[in-house]
Amino acid sequence: MTESIFPSGWRYRALIGSVVLSATGYLGFSLWGGGYAVYRTMSRVGGGGIVVILLLVLTNYCLRFLRWRVYLRALGHVLPGWPGLKIYLAGFALTTTPGKVGEALRSVLLKQWHVPYAQSFAILFSERLSDLVAVVVLALFGLSLYPESRSIILFGALLVGFGLLVLSRKAFIDAFERRIPRSDAKPFVLLRSLCHVVHQARRCHTPGMLLGATFLSLLAWWAEALALHRILIGVGGDIPLVFAIFVYAVSMLAGALSFMPGGLGSTEAVMIALLIWKGMPNPEAIAATLLFRLATLWFAVGIGVAVLLIPRSIR
Numbered sequence: 001m002t003e004s005i006f007p008s009g010w011r012y013r014a015l016i017g018s019v020v021l022s023a024t025g026y027l028g029f030s031l032w033g034g035g036y037a038v039y040r041t042m043s044r045v046g047g048g049g050i051v052v053i054l055l056l057v058l059t060n061y062c063l064r065f066l067r068w069r070v071y072l073r074a075l076g077h078v079l080p081g082w083p084g085l086k087i088y089l090a091g092f093a094l095t096t097t098p099g100k101v102g103e104a105l106r107s108v109l110l111k112q113w114h115v116p117y118a119q120s121f122a123i124l125f126s127e128r129l130s131d132l133v134a135v136v137v138l139a140l141f142g143l144s145l146y147p148e149s150r151s152i153i154l155f156g157a158l159l160v161g162f163g164l165l166v167l168s169r170k171a172f173i174d175a176f177e178r179r180i181p182r183s184d185a186k187p188f189v190l191l192r193s194l195c196h197v198v199h200q201a202r203r204c205h206t207p208g209m210l211l212g213a214t215f216l217s218l219l220a221w222w223a224e225a226l227a228l229h230r231i232l233i234g235v236g237g238d239i240p241l242v243f244a245i246f247v248y249a250v251s252m253l254a255g256a257l258s259f260m261p262g263g264l265g266s267t268e269a270v271m272i273a274l275l276i277w278k279g280m281p282n283p284e285a286i287a288a289t290l291l292f293r294l295a296t297l298w299f300a301v302g303i304g305v306a307v308l309l310i311p312r313s314i315r
Helices: 010-033 034-042 046-072 081-095 101-111 119-143 147-168 170-178 188-202 209-235 241-258 264-275 282-309
Strands: none
Touching: 034 119, 034 282, 046 081, 046 119, 046 209, 046 282, 081 282, 101 119, 119 147, 119 209, 147 188, 147 241, 147 282, 170 188, 170 209, 209 241, 209 282, 241 264, 264 282
16 A cells, blocks of 8 residues: 555644744744854854764664664564664654654554554653663763752653663552453543553563663764764864763753653753853854754654655555
8 A cells, every 4th residue: 555644633733833833932042042143153063064963863863763673573573674664764753742652653554564552652662761761871971060950860760760660560560450440431441551551561671671772772862962062062162072961961851851842942941051051152052952953853853754745655
C-alpha cells in the first residue's frame, strides 16, 4: 500500500499549534535581544560551523535510532533497516507535543509490522526514561558551577529512581493489576493497559539492557551538548565545555519537566538565563539558544514531516 501518512486530527492540530507557538516565542526572544543584533550574531557561526553542528545532531538521531532498534529486538521484533528508519524518523514530526508523546505515531506505523501497541508504548516509555537518566547524569557535570540548579536535578533524579523502582517490582505491578475492577469502564481498561505496558517495559530494563541503553543515551545527548558548545564558540561566547554541557542538560531537563510541547519556552528561558548569568551579552545568548533549537528540535520536526509527506510503501 502506497500512501502519505501525514497526521490528521489532533496530531495535525498539535503540529501546527506548536509551530505557531514556537514562531511567536522566537520572535519575542529576537525582539527582546534586538532583531538585527541577533541575526548578525547568528551569522558568525558560518556555513562550516552549521555543517559541524548538524552532523553532531544527526549523530544524536543515529544513536537514538540504534537504541530504538535494541528495544524492538528485546521485545522480539526485527524490522528491515530502511522501513525501520522511516518509521523512526516519522515520529520526529510530533516531537513538539508535551513530553514528546506525539512520537507514539510510531506505534501506529509499527502496528503494520505486527508490533502490539503495548510493546511500542513500552518502547516509548523506555526511551523517555533512558533520556531522563542521561540528562540527569550530564547535568551533574556542572552542579558545582551553579548549585542553585540542585532542586531541578534532584527532581529529575527522583523521577528516574521512581521509574526504575516500579519496573523492578513485578510483584507490586501484579498486585496493583489484580485490584483493578474487571469492568469495561474506560478508566479501568486504561489502567489494565498501563500495567501491560509496564510489564513489557520490564523486558527493556534487564541489567544488560539498562547499561547498554544508558550508554547510547549518554553518547547521543553528549553529541547535542557538543553542538551547543560549537554554537557558543561560533557566536563568540567564552563558555567552557563543562558549563556548556551543564547548560544543555539543565535546559533540556527544565523543558521536559515543564511538560510544555517540545519544552517550548521553558527550555529557551533557562538556557538564555544561564548563558547571561555566565556573562554572555543578551544578543549572543539569545542567538545561540535560537540557533541551537532550530538545529535540534526544529530540524527533527522538519525531517519527520518530510518523511511523512513522501508517498511510499510502508512495507
